[in-house]
Amino acid sequence: MEAVKENKDLKTQEYFVNMGPQHPSTHGVLRLMLGLDGEIITKVEPHIGYIHRSIEKMCEFDNYRQIVHLTDRMDYLSSHMNNEAVCLLIEDALEIEVSDRVKVIRTIFSELARLSSHQLWWAATGMDLGALTAFLYGFRDREMINDIFEETCGARLTMNYNIPGGVMFDLHPNFVQRVKDFIAHFKTKLPEYDELLTDNVIFRMRTEGIGVISKEDAISYGLSGPTARASGVECDLRKSHPYSAYDRVEFKEIILEDGDAFSRYKARLLEMWESMSIIEQLIDNIPEGDIEAPTKALIKLPKGEFYQRVETARGDFGVYVVSEGGKSPFRLKFRSPSFSNLFVLDHIAKGSKIADLVAMMATFDLVVPDIDR
Amino acid sequence: MSTFSPGWTMAIEWMIIGITLILFAAISVIILVYVERKVAAFFQLRIGPNRVGPYGIFQTVADFIKLLMKEHITSKKADKFLFNLAPFIIVTAAFLGIGAIPFALGLHVFDINIGVFYLTAVSSVGVLGILLGGWAGNNKYSLIGALRSGAQIVSYELSITLSILTIVVLVGSLQLSEIIASQETGWWIIRGHLPAWIAFVIFLIAGTAETNRGPFDLAEAESELTAGFHTEYSGIKFAMFFLAEYLSLFIIASVGATVFLGGWLPFHIGTWAAFNNIMDYIPSIIWFFGKVAGLIGIIMWFKWTFPRLRIDQLLVLEWKYLLPINLVNLLLVSFIALMGWYF
Numbered sequence: 001m002e003a004v005k006e007n008k009d010l011k012t013q014e015y016f017v018n019m020g021p022q023h024p025s026t027h028g029v030l031r032l033m034l035g036l037d038g039e040i041i042t043k044v045e046p047h048i049g050y051i052h053r054s055i056e057k058m059c060e061f062d063n064y065r066q067i068v069h070l071t072d073r074m075d076y077l078s079s080h081m082n083n084e085a086v087c088l089l090i091e092d093a094l095e096i097e098v099s100d101r102v103k104v105i106r107t108i109f110s111e112l113a114r115l116s117s118h119q120l121w122w123a124a125t126g127m128d129l130g131a132l133t134a135f136l137y138g139f140r141d142r143e144m145i146n147d148i149f150e151e152t153c154g155a156r157l158t159m160n161y162n163i164p165g166g167v168m169f170d171l172h173p174n175f176v177q178r179v180k181d182f183i184a185h186f187k188t189k190l191p192e193y194d195e196l197l198t199d200n201v202i203f204r205m206r207t208e209g210i211g212v213i214s215k216e217d218a219i220s221y222g223l224s225g226p227t228a229r230a231s232g233v234e235c236d237l238r239k240s241h242p243y244s245a246y247d248r249v250e251f252k253e254i255i256l257e258d259g260d261a262f263s264r265y266k267a268r269l270l271e272m273w274e275s276m277s278i279i280e281q282l283i284d285n286i287p288e289g290d291i292e293a294p295t296k297a298l299i300k301l302p303k304g305e306f307y308q309r310v311e312t313a314r315g316d317f318g319v320y321v322v323s324e325g326g327k328s329p330f331r332l333k334f335r336s337p338s339f340s341n342l343f344v345l346d347h348i349a350k351g352s353k354i355a356d357l358v359a360m361m362a363t364f365d366l367v368v369p370d371i372d373r
Numbered sequence: 374m375s376t377f378s379p380g381w382t383m384a385i386e387w388m389i390i391g392i393t394l395i396l397f398a399a400i401s402v403i404i405l406v407y408v409e410r411k412v413a414a415f416f417q418l419r420i421g422p423n424r425v426g427p428y429g430i431f432q433t434v435a436d437f438i439k440l441l442m443k444e445h446i447t448s449k450k451a452d453k454f455l456f457n458l459a460p461f462i463i464v465t466a467a468f469l470g471i472g473a474i475p476f477a478l479g480l481h482v483f484d485i486n487i488g489v490f491y492l493t494a495v496s497s498v499g500v501l502g503i504l505l506g507g508w509a510g511n512n513k514y515s516l517i518g519a520l521r522s523g524a525q526i527v528s529y530e531l532s533i534t535l536s537i538l539t540i541v542v543l544v545g546s547l548q549l550s551e552i553i554a555s556q557e558t559g560w561w562i563i564r565g566h567l568p569a570w571i572a573f574v575i576f577l578i579a580g581t582a583e584t585n586r587g588p589f590d591l592a593e594a595e596s597e598l599t600a601g602f603h604t605e606y607s608g609i610k611f612a613m614f615f616l617a618e619y620l621s622l623f624i625i626a627s628v629g630a631t632v633f634l635g636g637w638l639p640f641h642i643g644t645w646a647a648f649n650n651i652m653d654y655i656p657s658i659i660w661f662f663g664k665v666a667g668l669i670g671i672i673m674w675f676k677w678t679f680p681r682l683r684i685d686q687l688l689v690l691e692w693k694y695l696l697p698i699n700l701v702n703l704l705l706v707s708f709i710a711l712m713g714w715y716f
Contacts, residue, residue, distance in 0.1 A: 017513045024595055039517065039684055130587055130595075130681025136417035196678075202588055203680045354517070355683040358597050 014042060021050045025128045025358045028368025032345075032357075039353045044346040052372045059332040064090055064164065064299040067332070071319075072158035074336060075370035077117035078312035080109050083162035085319045088243055089308035090164040091293075093301045093323070099289035100245075102166045104282050107245040108179070109149075109161060110310075111275040115186070116145040117313035118268050118275075121365045125265065126197050128362040129206055134197050141189055144182045148175065164299055166292030179283050183276050190272060198269065207262040211348045211360035214259060221347070222340040225315025226267040227364055231259035237311040249281045264363035300327050314338050314365055338370040390482055394471050402619040406433040409619075409673055416677040440615075443608035448511060451605065455509035460606070460613035463502025467620035469495040474627045475549050477637045477658035488549035489541060492628055493534050496583065499621060500526040503585075503592060503602050506614070510605035518601025521684055522592030525582060528691040529589075532579035533625075535699040539572035539706045540565065540632045553636040560635035568706040573633045575695055575702075577671060580625040582687070585618060587676035591684055622669060630664035637661040 020031035029050035035043030055074060059067045064086075071082035084106055091098055119142040126134020146156040152172045153161040161167055197203050213223065218231035228235050236253040238246040254270045256263040301323040309318040315337030322331040341364050349357050377385070407422065407430060414421025422429030447453055473488050473495075475481040485491055500523060507519020541547055543565055544555045555561075561569050582589035593601040603614045630636060637657035641649045682690070 133417050133677050140418055202682055205686055353683060354597050
């Protein structure tokens with residue numbers, strides 16, 4: 001090494017690489033400006049805005065029923081939970097009492113959506129790290145959930161199933177049986193995920209000790225969801241601020257201590273087991289009742305400020321509405337989990353390799369439309 | 374002048390052989406690509422190509438026609454000469470190897486006395502094409518990919534050579550026909566005890582790395598470097614890289630089959646005369662291609678199961694594990710060969 005240092009003629013130079021806006025592992029139009037010294041990352045600067053649709057501004061011109069549908073287009077994998085946040089906010093503001101049936105249906109759907117989101121994340125993580133087969137395994141099981149959604153509400157991804165005051169349709173007669181079939185099926189398939197990826201030596205080498213986020217960093221960067229819980233932060237809104245039917249089910253908040261890419265991975269896998277257990281507790285006794293509380297055709301929120309948070313598959317999703325009493329909000333702001341989760345990247349990626357950056361981004365489970373809105 | 378002069382006869386003979394080899398290579402690559410896609414589909418719970426022709430067997434043909442008809446794009450700031458030269462170097466390197474492979478009893482184009490040395494030497498020329506292509510494209514992703522590939526192939530070249538040397542020590546010759554002849558009484562993997570097994574496993578790992586295939590596809594690393602060293606290539610030039618990749622896969626599998634698994638020799642068990650007779654009825658070319666197919670299957674299995682390694686882990690695997698094991702193994706096998714402890 002000494003000899004290399006003495007040679008003054010040989011100079012290395014840092015260079016920049018644009019990772020994105022079109023890049024296989026940014027999962028959308030995200031641009032990361034990487035400062036590189038050989039393979040070593042010196043700087044990560046996320047440049048966002050390529051898929052900005054000004055959803056928040058659009059909401060100021062739409063009525064409240066329309067806003068629900070716009071939230072689908074942010075985190076499209078947690079579209080049901082995003083819808084739920086807006087509906088809960090409206091119901092809370094207007095003091096609409098929704099029936100137990102609606103609460104339970106919403107919870108089951110949320111957990112199914114969380115499962116399907118995590119399955120897609122697992123599939124994409126495998127692909128990012130080069131295990132191409134994982135991708136199709138994840139999609140196989142996700143397909144069953146999508147079919148269940150499709151049967152009840154006609155859509156597979158952006159479902160628009162929640163409406164202020166309830167849900168749009170009653171459950172399909174096959175729903176209970178199909179969910180039970182799916183749970184039975186997926187309980188045998190989840191261990192397969194472990195066999196294929198979790199226990200793989202190369203996968204462990206690529207993720208263990210990579211991109212470590214300390215508990216303090218996780219809190220100060222405002223991380224949420226499984227990304228924060230893998231660093232030991234207790235932030236599950238389903239536990240701390242229960243909404244819908246989460247107060248009547250038993251489940252464990254997954255808290256891991258290491259904060260590296262592998263524990264973020266593990267946290268999501270364990271969360272899938274918890275989601276299945278939540279669904280199992282609710283599926284057998286869905287209460288009877290109305291699926292929709294009576295609401296006015298044109299919803300007007302009283303004057304004031306309202307805030308509602310839900311736990312989506314990626315973390316803490318918040319809706320903040322300032323109302324002047326009109327049919328659309330005066331100001332509206334979404335707090336999206338992926339946005340906060342992305343910006344810790346520069347802090348943890350310094351000094352690691354390009355391949356590590358891919359592993360970190362994969363375990364953040366970023367959805368770019370959620371970052372840009 | 375009713376006959377050709379000997380010089381012309383020679384020239385025409387070599388021409389026919391050359392064209393046959395190129396045709397054989399092209400066809401085998403088309404078949405390999407189809408097989409790879411079907412194998413991948415099998416691993417991934419899919420059906421795979423099934424539209425063009427029965428069971429989709431003409432899918433790769435259609436794909437190659439598409440690639441041939443695409444526009445050649447050379448980016449503005451590329452080093453045009455090197456950029457266009459690189460695919461030819463890599464394809465030539467891959468083609469050169471084909472001639473030295475003994476396909477069957479008597480089906481062996483040139484049987485030089487340094488066959489093994491020739492094959493390893495020629496296969497390492499390919500890295501030159503990768504480095505040039507990555508450099509000349511004037512793309513940072515290509516450059517990173519090319520440099521990764523340079524580090525990788527230079528390292529794994531050592532392992533692959535040393536693992537073949539293990540068998541060469543037992544045979545005492547570098548000539549491929551002699552290596553095969555020495556396995557008349559049993560394949561080296563059976564006769565060579567533990568050292569041959571270790572060498573075989575190392576050969577498989579290093580061979581996978583040598584062909585730039587997953588889990589060692591760092592030069593390409595789709596999710597990191599978009600397409601690695603061939604990011605800037607399109608159309609027929611990309612097809613050439615593609616061709617070379619599958620051709621080198623075939624060559625590596627052929628070398629493995631020849632050196633460790635007896636080449637075109639049938640499988641014999643000691644004194645079971647009846648069984649051995651039955652085995653002898655199977656033509657030698659089927660034995661050879663069967664073994665090659667088996668090895669290719671294993672290498673494809675790797676690719677569709679394992680995640681990709683990181684560059685430092687890749688080099689650590691080579692320099693800290695495979696190389697020392699290989700060197701000790703070589704000492705061990707030399708000792709065994711000296712004492713005559715193999716059967």
